[in-house]
Amino acid sequence: MKLLITNHRDIFHPQAGGAERVIYEVSRRLVKKGFDITWLSEDVGNFNDELDGIKFLHAGNKYTLHLHSLSYAKRGYDVVIDSVAHAVPFFSYIVNKKSIALVHHVHQDVVKYELNPFLAFIVRQLEKTIRNYPYIISVSNTTKYELIKRFRIDESKITVIYNGIDHEIYKPGEKSPIPTVLWIGRLKNYKNPLDAVKIFKKVKNNKAIFYIAGGGDLEENVKRVISGQKNIIFLGKVNESQKIKLYQQAWAVISTSFIEGWGMTIVEANSCGTPAVAYSTGSIPEIIEDGVNGFLVEYKNIDMFAERLNYILEDENVMKYLSKRSYESSLKYDWNKTADEYYKYIWRIAES
Numbered sequence: 001m002k003l004l005i006t007n008h009r010d011i012f013h014p015q016a017g018g019a020e021r022v023i024y025e026v027s028r029r030l031v032k033k034g035f036d037i038t039w040l041s042e043d044v045g046n047f048n049d050e051l052d053g054i055k056f057l058h059a060g061n062k063y064t065l066h067l068h069s070l071s072y073a074k075r076g077y078d079v080v081i082d083s084v085a086h087a088v089p090f091f092s093y094i095v096n097k098k099s100i101a102l103v104h105h106v107h108q109d110v111v112k113y114e115l116n117p118f119l120a121f122i123v124r125q126l127e128k129t130i131r132n133y134p135y136i137i138s139v140s141n142t143t144k145y146e147l148i149k150r151f152r153i154d155e156s157k158i159t160v161i162y163n164g165i166d167h168e169i170y171k172p173g174e175k176s177p178i179p180t181v182l183w184i185g186r187l188k189n190y191k192n193p194l195d196a197v198k199i200f201k202k203v204k205n206n207k208a209i210f211y212i213a214g215g216g217d218l219e220e221n222v223k224r225v226i227s228g229q230k231n232i233i234f235l236g237k238v239n240e241s242q243k244i245k246l247y248q249q250a251w252a253v254i255s256t257s258f259i260e261g262w263g264m265t266i267v268e269a270n271s272c273g274t275p276a277v278a279y280s281t282g283s284i285p286e287i288i289e290d291g292v293n294g295f296l297v298e299y300k301n302i303d304m305f306a307e308r309l310n311y312i313l314e315d316e317n318v319m320k321y322l323s324k325r326s327y328e329s330s331l332k333y334d335w336n337k338t339a340d341e342y343y344k345y346i347w348r349i350a351e352s
Contacts, residue, residue, distance in 0.1 A: 019085035029339035105261020164335035172273030173248030187216030202306035247272035
């Protein structure tokens with residue numbers, strides 16, 4: 001089975017994030033099952049050409065990669081997966097009838113936050129061409145229903161395959177003796193990191209520590225807003241081991257995104273025994289069971305968000321109870337199970 005995966009970034013890209021993690025975790029498991037996998041991404045001076053049996057190709061930039069992808073998609077690959085991680089598809093279905101769109105989330109509203117009105121309009125129109133793919137993988141039911149509602153895609157084209165987690169790596173550790181809260185992610189407008197600062201300022205426990213981890217467009221804004229706040233610490237980008245330790249030590253992780261196609265940070269936190277408090281948006285209600293592995297809060301309800309956070313931070317026994325339930329909840333997600341579903345799905349398409 002020769003499989004081509006096209007994604008703007010590879011796993012080594014300095015801006016690699018959740019979409020790249022999904023592709024890497026699934027691909028390295030499919031290689032062990034006998035797949036011959038090539039990952040095509042932008043050329044940013046990448047020097048790695050193989051990892052865990054995955055072969056890497058690099059061509060063009062974030063714009064011209066869309067042209068290069070068409071050239072590669074017709075080069076004898078049995079199946080092609082276009083990872084639509086940045087709204088605009090790669091259109092491999094034009095040259096390869098067995099092309100799959102892997103949709104991490106629908107960007108129709110997100111681009112309004114991140115792009116100027118003209119460019120946002122163009123990107124929104126291009127994203128609608130996802131409907132032309134013969135096969136689509138959605139990472140959540142929320143994203144599936146958005147695809148049906150926004151783009152009028154036939155439901156029979158869409159298969160939902162949840163992302164997984166590696167429980168050998170993401171596992172419970174020792175909690176901080178001091179109540180600790182973590183916000184982690186890209187510092188983008190649609191993720192509302194400044195909301196997190198507003199929320200923490202309403203926390204009643206004056207000993208609590210709030211960590212913000214990540215990099216992105218709003219980094220300087222965040223630094224300016226928290227300047228002089230001794231209990232709010234900005235860490236910038238953290239590596240994998242640092243991230244896991246932060247998850248393990250935290251009493252709660254918070255998510256303030258306007259939309260998430262899949263709340264990866266919540267699943268990762270839960271796997272480390274950490275409950276989440278999050279806006280009830282996008283796929284988050286699929287992951288958080290209110291009062292079990294965290295709490296859901298109405299979008300932009302800062303006061304209610306702080307109230308739920310206070311409930312966790314004011315009583316260590318509450319935190320420990322939610323910690324146990326969070327870990328148990330995370331066990332339903334596993335990369336091995338996810339890869340098995342990809343394996344069966346891709347073979348079904350190849351043989352059709």
